[in-house]
Amino acid sequence: MINLKDLNFRELEEFVLKRGWQKFRAKQIAKWIYTKKVYSYDEMTDLSKEIRNKLKEEAEFDALELITYQQSKLDGTVKFLWKLKDGNSIETVLIKEKDHWTLCVSTQVGCAVGCMFCYTTKDGLIRNLSTAEIVQQYINVQRLLGEGKENRISNIVYMGMGEPLANYDNVKKSVQIFTHPDMCKLSHRKITISSSGILHQIRRMYEDNDFPEVKLAVSINASQQNQRQFLMPISQTNTLEDLLVLLRTISLKPGWRITLEYVLIKGLNDTVEDAKRLADLIKRDRHRFKVNLIPFNPFPGSPFQRPEEERVYRFEKVLWDNGIATFIRWSKGIDIDAACGQLRKKHLEEVNV
Ligand code: SAH
Ligand code: SF4
Numbered sequence: 001m002i003n004l005k006d007l008n009f010r011e012l013e014e015f016v017l018k019r020g021w022q023k024f025r026a027k028q029i030a031k032w033i034y035t036k037k038v039y040s041y042d043e044m045t046d047l048s049k050e051i052r053n054k055l056k057e058e059a060e061f062d063a064l065e066l067i068t069y070q071q072s073k074l075d076g077t078v079k080f081l082w083k084l085k086d087g088n089s090i091e092t093v094l095i096k097e098k099d100h101w102t103l104c105v106s107t108q109v110g111c112a113v114g115c116m117f118c119y120t121t122k123d124g125l126i127r128n129l130s131t132a133e134i135v136q137q138y139i140n141v142q143r144l145l146g147e148g149k150e151n152r153i154s155n156i157v158y159m160g161m162g163e164p165l166a167n168y169d170n171v172k173k174s175v176q177i178f179t180h181p182d183m184c185k186l187s188h189r190k191i192t193i194s195s196s197g198i199l200h201q202i203r204r205m206y207e208d209n210d211f212p213e214v215k216l217a218v219s220i221n222a223s224q225q226n227q228r229q230f231l232m233p234i235s236q237t238n239t240l241e242d243l244l245v246l247l248r249t250i251s252l253k254p255g256w257r258i259t260l261e262y263v264l265i266k267g268l269n270d271t272v273e274d275a276k277r278l279a280d281l282i283k284r285d286r287h288r289f290k291v292n293l294i295p296f297n298p299f300p301g302s303p304f305q306r307p308e309e310e311r312v313y314r315f316e317k318v319l320w321d322n323g324i325a326t327f328i329r330w331s332k333g334i335d336i337d338a339a340c341g342q343l344r345k346k347h348l349e350e351v352n353v
Pocket of ligand 1: 117118119158159160161162163164194195196217218219221261262263294295296297298
């Protein structure tokens with residue numbers, strides 16, 4: 001059975017035409033799914049009964065089922081755990097910002113990249129998510145939040161479980177759906193794809209005219225090759241030097257910057273020397289970059305520790321002193337198993353899978 005949320009707008013039009021229906025039906029269907037976010041084909045009242053029946057026969061409606069959710073008492077962050085059709089589970093995090101909601105979506109079950117500090121990768125990669133499974137994280141959470149301007153999710157970050165650029169085609173199609181004017185209508189500038197730095201895929205994304213231009217974040221996490229290679233095995237072949245050459249040269253829209261994410265691990269990459277080295281690497285292109293510092297989120301069995309606040313502020317100060325825009329991302333929902341993949345793991349342990 002197909003899922004209509006696996007189709008971008010052009011494909012939805014083809015689907016409609018192939019069945020002998022008029023082209024405008026694609027717009028109608030998209031409106032029901034992405035704007036009105038209905039729960040069944042029966043609610044699509046401007047489609048004939050015949051069309052609705054055919055859709056019921058041919059296209060599954062829901063790809064995700066809510067298993068559980070946790071809300072942080074500290075900052076309102078909500079973490080959702082979904083069950084997929086094949087029994088796997090994934091997480092989505094809804095983050096309350098000052099004046100908007102941001103949704104952090106997953107793109108894979110697990111991850112193959114193997115970063116030392118990351119919980120998601122502990123069991124390796126299980127599989128890629130389909131486009132529908134990515135898009136539906138947004139639809140379902142927006143439904144639960146309800147309509148109304150104050151409830152609208154305006155920002156999407158691809159920073160949940162998985163490496164988005166290792167699931168290139170489905171991630172690309174999900175971005176097409178999120179930004180299409182007849183689908184989710186989200187703003188390009190409010191969508192961020194975060195990558196561990198797979199160079200050929202970043203290059204591919206920037207050369208691909210069908211990939212809607214959205215913001216890029218790269219997890220840099222270190223200021224020297226040997227350190228980065230230790231934390232992120234992918235850096236053995238995608239070196240820090242090559243990464244920086246690429247990030248300095250890709251063409252950006254005016255005013256857009258690349259975010260460099262840096263997980264701060266106590267005693268490992270959080271010293272003043274590290275901060276100075278990082279500043280030296282990027283200060284000549286400081287207009288191109290901003291840095292997000294993420295104090296490490298410990299998880300059971302992790303070999304690392306989160307630095308104390310003063311170490312984090314000290315690191316931040318060195319970067320600001322070098323004119324580099326730097327922001328600390330204190331983990332949201334620290335009381336709700338905030339490290340990515342933790343809620344899923346806990347659930348698996350509870351049900352003894
Ligand atoms: N795979 C992509 C996107 C998902 S990870 C990537 O690596 O960029 C999103 C961010 O969370 C990355 O910047 C990663 O470095 C960070 N991260 C992973 N595990 C973490 C942990 N235990 N504590 C803090 N940040 C973590
Ligand atoms: Fe994968 Fe990102 Fe975790 Fe690295 S940090 S293992 S790339 S999800």
